[in-house]
Amino acid sequence: MIRVLIADDEAMIRAGVRAVLTTDPTIEVVAEAADGRDAVELVRRHRPAVAVLDIRMPKVNGIDAAAEIRRAVPATGVLMLTTFGEDDYILRALGGGAAGFLVKSGEPEELIRAVHAVAEGAAYLSPKVAARVVAHLAATGVGAPAGRRSAARERVAALTTREREVLVFLGGGLSNGQIARRLHVVEGTIKAHVSSILARLGVDNRAAAAVVAHEAGIVPAAQSEP
Incomplete structure (x- = not known):
């Protein structure tokens, strides 16, 4: 089983992510958090294979939470959920060691595919995210x-x-x-x-x-x- 933590300050988003993941019998959602601070603590407690984090969360944002998770529980891979307009955050999260990036508007199957990839130690960039990162680098670099x-x-x-x-x-x-x-x-x-x-x-x-x-x-x- 791939043990997963979900962190997002919107309960409806958490419910949606959980609903998608539970369609895969090899994935188990072991914890949910509404902010980055709780996400880090729950990762320490449950030690999931993958932490699915929203970028913008109260108390501790997803980027800082991802960096802390990578320091405290390096075996947990971090998959970031993003929305359009967060390209600067994506680049910061890359530097913090996040292993995967998805847009919230993506297909449900892509979320499952990304969780499997990160759990297996791969890096997963949604095609939409990859295109945005490349365009953002070109525009700002x-x-x-x-x-x-x-x-x-x-x-x-x-x-x-x-x-x-x-x-x-x-x-x-x-x-x-x-x-x-x-x-x-x-x-x-x-x-x-x-x-x-x-x-x-x-x-x-x-x-x-x-x-x-x-x-x-x-x-x-x-x-x-x-």
Whole structure:
């Protein structure tokens, strides 16, 4: 079973997320929180595999809660729920170690897919979120969109052929085990490749590497595990 905590200050949103997740017999919602402070405490108590956090919550916001959860219970993966207009928050959450990002207006199936991905140690970026992050970086960062894509492609070009192949799957939200099955190698080999990819790209986590992959334009529109 994948044990999940849900944190959102709106009871209706929590109920909706719970209703979606409970349609999957492999997922168990073990706790709910209405603010970030309670979310951190409940994660410490229940130690779920995944914490699904709203970005904007009272007392402690989702970004700070995510960072504290990553420090206190590193085995718990953090999946952030966002709305449009929160791109700055998404970038901050990336730096705080969040592993996945979904928009609240997304499809229910995507929520289930993201929880499974994060539980398996993957980074999951909703296609809508990935597109927004790339556009936001282009709008607020140094250089025009074409220049940023060129820079991202240069960073990716520094990888080996196998590392680029792994990065494409990583950007598509696949776990090490799923990538290993795709490439017919042992999982430990993929873990070593991922560590090298993070170092070569100069990023701290899989989600940030996924952003580079999307910015470089190397991630297909849809990837799914057979």
